[in-house]
Amino acid sequence: MGRKLLLEHANVPGIETHEVYRKMGGYRSVEKALKTMSPDDVVAEVQKSGLRGRGGAGFPTGMKWSFLAKPDGVPRYLLCNADESEPGTFKDRYLMEKIPHLLIEGMIVSSYALGANQSYIYIRGEYMWILEILEKAIAEAYANGWLGKNILGSGYDLDLRVAPGGGAYICGEETALIESLEGKRGNPRIKPPFPAVKGLWGCPTVVNNVESLAAVVPIINDGAEEYAKIGVGKSTGTKLISACGNLVKPGVYEIELGMSVEEFIYSDEWCGGIANGKKLKACVPGGSSVPILPAHLVTRTATGEERMMSYEGLAEGGFATGSMLGSGGFIVFDEDQCIVRNTWNFARFYAHESCGQCSPCREGTGWMERVLHRIENGKGNMRDIDLLADINKKIEGNTICPLGDAAAWPVAAAIRHFREEFEWHITNPQEAVTRNYGLLKETAL
């Protein structure tokens, strides 16, 4: 097992309390930052660490921070995106449930770096019990002087609150999140202006994922250089992976970026292989939006090299033969799973979650869902496959926010890699509704 920077103490009894968390070295980074570093020093340290956004896009966190506008007399805000809703992703939940003070600590240091005196955690409404865990921990942080006025006598003030959503995937998109936090429908905003210039209530705002903010703690504690020693290339540090689907041991794992996919799936230390003694058929390695990979491209790249769990490793081969690390929602399919059914299921998800603002997404996601539904139910036509590709192209890149792309990519990738299975559903309608295509293609290879 590799180094654990975030979850090292996650299973210490009582770690959710301030007392135990502090005893295990908690809040050291607040002391270090507020007493020995300027806000700009903290930003520089995070930039140097190479930390990339852990919510899915992988944008360098320090760079995002450096874009924050700082006009005089205008408040700035830090928002934590805890709207975790990407199918396959349940890592932020684990972190907040187990070790809530780590997020709070990361938010204090990050808010200090950005000059924010008011920060909010926006959490998905279904996680109401985690909201309560966070509020309890926040109350403890206030009581122990980590939040409030003049923290550690530094002259720095910070208030931190939690706000719930109401069950809308789109609110994980940062401008939709801001709209929602303003008490409105979660309709994404047109960018520019970016939140760094005009965000919450029109003020400069940074929105970061839970895990990104938590990672600031070890970066400040141990220094950017130590952090960047872990990982490979531009994928530095550790990453939480939420593994699910047909695995022996699904769950949340903290990996050092750069470990091999094969080891992650099959080693007993990690996921323990495919459940029920079955064979691997496919994997969606970074949440439902990223391209699906057929078995032969999961553990190896198209050129036969070992595939690595890193931003670059999972993207190796581009969209033709690769995928993305995304949010770390690692979904594994065994040989009995139907790719057409799963593609339809994901299409239904996006059709359900489209906010309805942009026509290509509002209409296109519904069309894809209906076309896939009829193929899955043995009523498809060969032209449907090209029709799907056509709808895809009309959505991709033509919407205000990335939900359109997120809906289009999984369909395009499924057809790219599993076209025979779609065709089989169409040419064998009776069988398609009673039997599984299984591994026909894989075994023929």
Added chain:
Amino acid sequence: MFSPEKLAEVQALMNQYPEGKHKSALIRILHIAEAEFGGWLSPQTMDYVAELLNIQPIEVYEVATFYTMFNIQPVGKFVFEVCRTGPCMLVGSDQIIDYIGEKLNIQVGETTADGMFTLKTAECLGACGYGPMLQCGKQYHEHLTKEKVDALIASCRAGEASPNTQN
């Protein structure tokens, strides 16, 4: 009308936001109102919330109808929201949905005649590694089997499980 205690809670939530930005508390207040007033947001409830926040009723309606967690029709005492998205489907959520429907003799979206149970499906609830699962009130019920569903329904009937309250 909220009780004086609830009203104080709502006021405190509004105060978490800067002067004039108290509309930000709307979603959270709707969760509380839903739990307090029978598990759903009637037009009267929404108008009341609008009045509390000093905003137009339409500002409440548009939010209540956008977010799928809010029930804008009456529901049963216990609402089962079963996750139906990919990762849960891979481990048998379709079968669990069918089983609950059979057991309660209702279709998805319906409420039992005695007003006890409503069966709904939900998109990904963030429990992908622990499926199949359902949410009832605040509680997640994970790694579901037919036996666990039976036990849950029995405990709801016996009044042991907490009803559909988010707050």
